[in-house]
Amino acid sequence: MASPGAAREGKSPLDAVSFADVRYSWPGPSPFTLTINDFKLRNGEKLLLLGPSGSGKSTFLSLLAGIVVPDRGRIDVSGEDMATLGGAARDRFRVDHFGIIFQMFNLLPYGSLIDNVLLPIRFSKLRRDNALRGGALEDVAKRLLLALGLDETVIATSKAASLSVGQQQRVAAARALIGAPQIIVADEPTSALDRNTEGAFLKLLFEQSNEVDASVIMVSHDEGLAAHFDRVVRLQDIAQSQRGGRS
Amino acid sequence: MMIARLAFQSLLNRWVTALLTVLAIAMSVMLLLGVEKVRTGARESFADTISGTDLIVGARSGSLNLLLYSVFRIGNATNNVTWKSYQDIAKMPEVSWIVPLSLGDSHHGFRVLGTNQDYFTHYKFRHGQTMKFAAGGPFKDLFDAVIGSDVAEQLGYKVGDKIIVAHGVGSISFIEHEDKPFRVSGILAKTGTPIDRTVHVSLEAIEAIHIDWQNGAPVPGQSISADQVRKMDLTPRAITAALVGLKSRLATFKVQRRINNYEEEPLSAIMPGVALQELWGLIGTAETALSVVSAMVVATALLGMVTMILTTLNERRREMAILRSVGATPATVLGLLAVEGGLLTLAGVVIGTAGLYAGLYLAQPYIDHTYGLSLPIDPPRPDEWLKLGAIIVAGFLAGLLPALRAYRLSLADGMMVRI
Numbered sequence A: 001m002a003s004p005g006a007a008r009e010g011k012s013p014l015d016a017v018s019f020a021d022v023r024y025s026w027p028g029p030s031p032f033t034l035t036i037n038d039f040k041l042r043n044g045e046k047l048l049l050l051g052p053s054g055s056g057k058s059t060f061l062s063l064l065a066g067i068v069v070p071d072r073g074r075i076d077v078s079g080e081d082m083a084t085l086g087g088a089a090r091d092r093f094r095v096d097h098f099g100i101i102f103q104m105f106n107l108l109p110y111g112s113l114i115d116n117v118l119l120p121i122r123f124s125k126l127r128r129d130n131a132l133r134g135g136a137l138e139d140v141a142k143r144l145l146l147a148l149g150l151d152e153t154v155i156a157t158s159k160a161a162s163l164s165v166g167q168q169q170r171v172a173a174a175r176a177l178i179g180a181p182q183i184i185v186a187d188e189p190t191s192a193l194d195r196n197t198e199g200a201f202l203k204l205l206f207e208q209s210n211e212v213d214a215s216v217i218m219v220s221h222d223e224g225l226a227a228h229f230d231r232v233v234r235l236q237d238i239a240q241s242q243r244g245g246r247s
Numbered sequence B: 001m002m003i004a005r006l007a008f009q010s011l012l013n014r015w016v017t018a019l020l021t022v023l024a025i026a027m028s029v030m031l032l033l034g035v036e037k038v039r040t041g042a043r044e045s046f047a048d049t050i051s052g053t054d055l056i057v058g059a060r061s062g063s064l065n066l067l068l069y070s071v072f073r074i075g076n077a078t079n080n081v082t083w084k085s086y087q088d089i090a091k092m093p094e095v096s097w098i099v100p101l102s103l104g105d106s107h108h109g110f111r112v113l114g115t116n117q118d119y120f121t122h123y124k125f126r127h128g129q130t131m132k133f134a135a136g137g138p139f140k141d142l143f144d145a146v147i148g149s150d151v152a153e154q155l156g157y158k159v160g161d162k163i164i165v166a167h168g169v170g171s172i173s174f175i176e177h178e179d180k181p182f183r184v185s186g187i188l189a190k191t192g193t194p195i196d197r198t199v200h201v202s203l204e205a206i207e208a209i210h211i212d213w214q215n216g217a218p219v220p221g222q223s224i225s226a227d228q229v230r231k232m233d234l235t236p237r238a239i240t241a242a243l244v245g246l247k248s249r250l251a252t253f254k255v256q257r258r259i260n261n262y263e264e265e266p267l268s269a270i271m272p273g274v275a276l277q278e279l280w281g282l283i284g285t286a287e288t289a290l291s292v293v294s295a296m297v298v299a300t301a302l303l304g305m306v307t308m309i310l311t312t313l314n315e316r317r318r319e320m321a322i323l324r325s326v327g328a329t330p331a332t333v334l335g336l337l338a339v340e341g342g343l344l345t346l347a348g349v350v351i352g353t354a355g356l357y358a359g360l361y362l363a364q365p366y367i368d369h370t371y372g373l374s375l376p377i378d379p380p381r382p383d384e385w386l387k388l389g390a391i392i393v394a395g396f397l398a399g400l401l402p403a404l405r406a407y408r409l410s411l412a413d414g415m416m417v418r419i
Ligand SMILES: Nc1ncnc2c1ncn2[C@@H]1O[C@H](COP(=O)(O)OP(=O)(O)OP(=O)(O)O)[C@@H](O)[C@H]1O
Pocket: A026, A027, A028, A032, A051, A052, A053, A054, A055, A056, A057, A058, A059, A060, A221, B412, B413, B414, B416
């Protein structure tokens, strides 16, 4: 298994993620096919991936996080080819290396905020060990939530289901960040937020990811967000999408 | 550990449906075990209706018919047995005791049985118990009657009360023997057998109330008063059946054959145990049907559980996607749901079993008293344990069905859950 501890010491390649000649089709009668010849995400980079709805942004992130496996080509994460990993190993690899934030519905509604934040810790020894360096797990989770602007009483008393969407996304960010994964993957995490909340959320997210040296790749169809990021990429510039019969 | 807790919380989150599912399973388990208990209880009560009697003798008829009217007071004899035949059988060297039974009259729907004192000592039930008197004693006077506990309870009789016997056995009798009332001399303790629903009088009394009757109707203008009848010869002309005890059981077949071949009158002798078996065989079909129905109820409950898990699956796809995004393997997702099915079933089985025993414990005295059915409160027998185990396994397997679907969804959903 890859060791991000080693990565921190500078032995890792410069790229957090690299795609080479990747091609993927969703199964089905009229599949959507995405082809990415070359793409790189650098360590510590904050990247915004733009593209219209239905262009394949989420598909791209699924490939990146190893949720789906490419039909062809190679995806390296921290220098490791994910295709060589078996199913369960890939699941473990994912939680070790990625913090994932969805567009919405990120939380288990019946769990407490702390429970929700600590979820990755339960599946990843690596992130657990990383988190434990900051003290007791509950304290680490709480500190993250506070840093992301959640109220102390809300943290102590609320169930996830009772939070506003903005609050939920902050909890999701805390979950993505805990245990210092190298890559934060966010699929339109702010699309349900208003402009002000959105700005505040991104600011806090970047602060915390700088804290742990994580790269951030976020997809959106909103070009207005570009100012917050190091680099902006359009999906149509790095990938070709195709619908219908396989070729 | 936390995952198990979250799974549990997820279930709590859906507690209404989960509870209803558990209750449905619990009820079905109660039904399944309850049917089993009633079955064994009924079978035992049934077999316990008569014991210690080696042969029942009546006019020639099928053995079931003879058993039904002589022991269960159901149906009627096709013919009588003459007093001479009765005495001939009594005189057989193998016969240890013989008790005559004379049926045909009734009191408010309860059968009236003419017999003698020996009946109270020789008729045995429930592993050889004999009848006991709850009040009073056996008949001493010609017009004394001993009533079963149900008769006393339902009609509110005490010792010393006067009762009038009606001719025929319908619950609405047409003609009553009102000129010759009886006095309740004793009330029997509850036996859980047809005895409870019987009015016992002496054989002579049966003769006495019919002395001025012919062909089932009073002879007009020829009424004989109760006082006159005491002075008359009341030796019965015929009886309906007789219970026979032998000195040695080994002689049973020999005596049976001799009675069946009795030349002066066509008679039948039956062994009560054999006839009971035959009767149970008939009822057994209904019994099997009952078991099948209760098994089907269990299957329905499990099906309900699968439906419940499947319908919640859509809203839980998010839950699955979240768990997968934090590193849960599809196998974890599969396990979670299968365990959920298993746990719901386990809870249902435990609650159902506990409920049944609690119910049995509470209701048993009542059921015994009201229906004469003593339900055994013993721990589940091996085959019942097996059934319970099979239900739990079936629950796990049933939980696997939605789990497999969730597994496929969690693989196909990718990054975004599309709802
Ligand atoms: N789980 C799936 N199974 C089959 N096909 C899928 C699946 N997910 C996506 N697709 C196909 O891939 C195409 C691209 O979808 P994707 O979700 O990647 O787009 P997107 O750019 O993220 O859109 P949006 O901005 O609306 O989120 C869709 O049109 C759909 O046909």
